[in-house]
Amino acid sequence: MKYGIYAPYWTHEWTSDYEYFIPKVKKLGFDVLEISCAALVEKYVTDAQLLELKKVADDNGIVLTAGYGPTKEQNLCSEDPAIVKKAMDFFQALLPKLQLMDIKILGGGLYSYWPLDMTMKMDREGDLDRAVKNMRILSKTAEECDVTLGMEVLNRYEGYMLNTCGQALEFIDAVGSTHVKVMLDTFHMNIEEDNIPEAIRRAGEKLGHLHLGEQNRQVPGKGSLPWAEIGQALRDIDYQGAAVMEPFVMKGGTIGEEIRVWRDIIPNPTEEKLDRDAAGSVAFLRHVFER
Amino acid sequence: MKYGIYAPYWTHEWTSDYEYFIPKVKKLGFDVLEISCAALVEKYVTDAQLLELKKVADDNGIVLTAGYGPTKEQNLCSEDPAIVKKAMDFFQALLPKLQLMDIKILGGGLYSYWPLDMTMKMDREGDLDRAVKNMRILSKTAEECDVTLGMEVLNRYEGYMLNTCGQALEFIDAVGSTHVKVMLDTFHMNIEEDNIPEAIRRAGEKLGHLHLGEQNRQVPGKGSLPWAEIGQALRDIDYQGAAVMEPFVMKGGTIGEEIRVWRDIIPNPTEEKLDRDAAGSVAFLRHVFER
């Protein structure tokens, strides 16, 4: 297993300077940095910039993975063909960029949009049908670029389509691609699954990506999730992918608002404190997960 | 401690025939039935109807408690005085009805509105100030009617004002009434608190009402919450109030939508199965919580 962290932990906006975070996370003890694809649209745009970022990662021995939440206007399951087209265009432009950077994983609620607008119409069955159909199309590009798409299972407040591992397994079976897999996140699982370790075991070899976070999105080890049991389940399925912590502990900014963090989850979240917690957490995970 | 259940467990709409549920919950092993105040506006309107309902409860040896989520148009913390007035009028009409029925507890996000509309402006500090000021006014009526108002601590997706027990304690201290207390719900705590039992101990004698539910809102005992620890914490603070389970396991209807239940949480939720789970759960709680 490789241990990573999602860069937005340290920031209030989704886009940031990953050249700054790559050596930092290396120093803190991580193998992987997950970046938000928002930056690949807004900041790292040219191939030269992408390759420069890849070089920084390579030089630091850091593997990159990518996360994304499509906007309402680029929704693969929309009834509106124009919105589906926007989504398809976006992903089909994005995947070759990830390939260029040797990024093998793109995870998130890629089959829909985010954050969820509860006032919008939710035609769950129709949306699922369209999502399967369009994901099948997109999966061809994913296969060509050798990027695995992680279908993130989200809690009921962030998604209405895939709330459990079981639903995600049905979904990827319907899509039927080697490059469309289940993505689990302990924070979401803690709200939806009957039993977190059992859901991990059920995913088995179809688990393509994994996010880790405590019940209130602190770094693993600072809350009450059953980490020993989670580690046992990951060993049971011989999970060899990336385990990326995705903590959010600061209020404010676009992230605070979209993640619904209305308070600082930890007192006085200075960069020094965030660094210490991240380093402590990855040491914690290696101790608990590895035998 | 008295053990109860919230009637909407069995229904798809907030209003229902409580005369039907009172003998049922007695038979299933409960001491308390919690009703939604929606019914006291739509269905049980006259004093005669209220007293008839009270009589059914008395005859069955069932204590009633009440829950409510104010609508967007009756929001005590609104910047719009007309909306605040609507809220105040509503509660000031409601409390004497509760008094008439000998209902001593009214719980919910009474300081704001529900379900939360994420697209609305959230002036958290201003809203808290207005909520304290207006709750102080309302508390006078609550004291006169001897109805305790439970300020429910909600998870980040359902509320932006009081997400932790600590915040609620500050809030009720600012209000300063004997009849405004903290209300905790294990389902929400499981998403927000660092440590559920510690939050219960911190609330101590200021805990006025308690809702119980598993992480995915099944009945207690069907999931993974630390019930032994929760029971220990309740014994530590010598909690003598009502412990009301508030399970939601069926998709569909207004409840399914507002509670964000997009699937049946348990397979085949027939009334017979719901009854069996409820009876099993209250036996479970008595066994785990009582010494």
Next chain:
Amino acid sequence: MKYGIYAPYWTHEWTSDYEYFIPKVKKLGFDVLEISCAALVEKYVTDAQLLELKKVADDNGIVLTAGYGPTKEQNLCSEDPAIVKKAMDFFQALLPKLQLMDIKILGGGLYSYWPLDMTMKMDREGDLDRAVKNMRILSKTAEECDVTLGMEVLNRYEGYMLNTCGQALEFIDAVGSTHVKVMLDTFHMNIEEDNIPEAIRRAGEKLGHLHLGEQNRQVPGKGSLPWAEIGQALRDIDYQGAAVMEPFVMKGGTIGEEIRVWRDIIPNPTEEKLDRDAAGSVAFLRHVFER
């Protein structure tokens, strides 16, 4: 799964009047009563007595299972052939009695003796070899009588041969009989296994018998063992055998001494309190274990 309880919960000596306990445990909600074989030597000796006991069980719809801890003088793994012979004679006389009563399970540290005398020589490897060899012989009788022998995994203070499920699986594989299976006990597992549910899953279909108890041998639900996870593991392996609680909560008598209970584990353990805890615990287990 069938739910049972071990009769010595209520007594200070191993032998008691099972005619008294059979209707009691039925009334408290159990399917199974486990009896100590000590009584089959001291009290229920004649075939008529055995058949009378069986009839009481049948009339009450109660299934019987049996437990035993061989004495130091009837030790199947002893270096002394006379002691081995005593053990073999004892079991070969006992098994037809169990068959007569339609008892299908005999569980305990049958491969050795109990309680463990730490001052005796412990030749673990030699003892294991002899135990395998002699258990193979005994298994023929077990097969003929259709009684499954449960090789109980004991904690380090009660046994030095089989402390983990993994060791027991090796042992029964070496014996190689359809009627020699693993027996697990959550009280012992809580001291030895890295992970209780994982051990249950590893046992799988080789789990022949199961004892349940909290960390300090109270009835399930009164302590901190991970019952939800244990239930999940039992469903994972589709365990259809008996789950027999084996609580010991009173000091005094032979039982108090041999079980090392130097204090009343619960305050004031009257029969009425013991009955209430037992009834509460079996309701607790049915609620947590069954879906």
Next chain:
Amino acid sequence: MKYGIYAPYWTHEWTSDYEYFIPKVKKLGFDVLEISCAALVEKYVTDAQLLELKKVADDNGIVLTAGYGPTKEQNLCSEDPAIVKKAMDFFQALLPKLQLMDIKILGGGLYSYWPLDMTMKMDREGDLDRAVKNMRILSKTAEECDVTLGMEVLNRYEGYMLNTCGQALEFIDAVGSTHVKVMLDTFHMNIEEDNIPEAIRRAGEKLGHLHLGEQNRQVPGKGSLPWAEIGQALRDIDYQGAAVMEPFVMKGGTIGEEIRVWRDIIPNPTEEKLDRDAAGSVAFLRHVFER
């Protein structure tokens, strides 16, 4: 809180070269090394040797604490005055040595003997009376030497006098010395207490020393004990003493026999693996326990 480890983790006998372990544990991340007093009788005998050992500790910034299990011949609660005298002489000679080395804590089953011989007479009440009386006498020397005596609470297989925190609190209240306090050990608590964190909170400021270990005596983090809850309890009581892990994972030698470790608890326990686990565990504890 200061984090320590008991040296016998790495050895098969109780006495070892502490000059070797002091720099090692420093490098692995610890603040404290706990030594067995056996060595202060057998190996570090002269004042010069003791002071040399103290110097090595000081030079490495390591605090020393001490543990001891009195033999059957030096039992403070014996009915035989000669055995009591031997115990008193031993401790009264030992405490000034600890003072010389600036060791402030001596923990263990000091009120009795160890390992427990189950075949000996156990007059629990009489033994407790004698233990209180003699501990009162010994406490004078402890006060003079400013060494706190930790009355270790042991599981039922290792002790018959103090099995719970509640019993230990009664015991130290009866002794009534500033220098006689409760000592808890999570391994033992896991077998005896209804609820580990609650027992820690009950001990409160009377907790003088703390041992940590998983259910099967692996290093903290490798098993299933509720470390997040334990950390919360330690913060609740503002514990400022030493938290010393006391893992035992290897079979063999006097330690394997007396600790009843009949198998290697972890596969292939090389020194390199033991070091890695120890370093991982202290990082784990700092992450989980500190806020």
